[in-house]
Amino acid sequence: MWKKVISSALQSHPWRLLPTRSSTSVSSAVNSMLLRSLKEHYLEVSKMSPPPKVNPPSSFKIIKAALDGNGPVLRKKYGEEEISISVMRMANIIPRADKDDGGDLDDEDINQLFIHVDISKPGQSDSLHFLCGLYPDALGIHSVSMRSKDENFASVSLTVPSTYNGPVFEDIDERMRDSFHDYIEERGVNDSLFQFLQAWLYVKDHRNLMRWFKSVGTFISENKSTKEA
Structure with missing residues (x-):
């Protein structure tokens, strides 16, 4: 949009030659x-x-002033753990080639989100970090790694990490992959987040x-x- x-x-003012007058x-x-x-x-x-107001799942709280920064959007407690969710559009991370119609976003672009899930525990300097693709009806894990709690969201990208980032997720044992999905599902990280995060991004873009x-x-x-x- x-x-x-x-x-x-x-397009209303295309490139053109201006008179060579100074x-x-x-x-x-x-x-x-x-x-x-x-x-x-x-x-x-x-x-x-603006889009209709959408509330996040009841267990999550919206982080104050999240619209004005690049940090986490949602946070919740799960026992002693703290879970933070950050989001961005997949189209903003992996630019697609311009389309014949001028490169406008389509439904596929809009319905693909990346979320960063950080799970931290008191007394530990590192947190467990999940990079996931979020869709209206599904969530898929792209990677699982350990990250320093001091590492902010803006620095968490698809660039080559300075430390070992774990195995390629699709290469690990299927039972382990399923267990990781169960692990974050148990903490409320699933496709129920999509509707709120999509609406939140519309407001932020605006x-x-x-x-x-x-x-x-x-x-x-x-x-x-x-x-x-």
């Missing part, structure tokens, strides 16, 4: 055109209706896009004022 808005912004009037015209376009799309996005239009417009406007002073 947000990709379509950005795409329309680019003048204040040309610079002012370019700034004004860009500011007008940013404002139009800011207003367009601001009128979008907020980030609004903030982007506003901050870029403010920068250009202030730069324009400085030159005219």
Whole structure:
């Protein structure tokens, strides 16, 4: 959805040759055109209706201010364990080739999420980390590793880890794979999280896009004022 808005912004003012004149009037015209376009799309996005409110499974609590950061979204207690859930769209991690229709997101893109599940225990410096693919009707584990509690979510990616990250999950014994699935299922990590996390990402995408239009417009406007002073 947000990709379509950005795409329309680019298509409304395609690349073209500008007159080879270096003048204040040309610079002012370019700034004004860009500011007008940013404002139009800011207003367009601001009128979008948010998705219906969705609550997470009752055992999980939403982490305060999660929308403004890159950290965990949900947290719960399971005995002495603390379980944290972070989420991102799969399309944001593994960019897909542009489609003939302009590269817009389709239902398959939207319905694929990556979640990071951290299970920590008091007195231990490391936590058990699961990287999972989450879908409307299923959850699949991609990897299981031990990570330092100090390692933040932003640094947990698909890059090559600095320490051994465990065996390839699909290569381990099937009974062990099933047991790992049972382990996180027992802690409430399953496809019941999908509806909330998808709606939460819509709200976050909307907020980030609004903030982007506003901050870029403010920068250009202030730069324009400085030159005219």
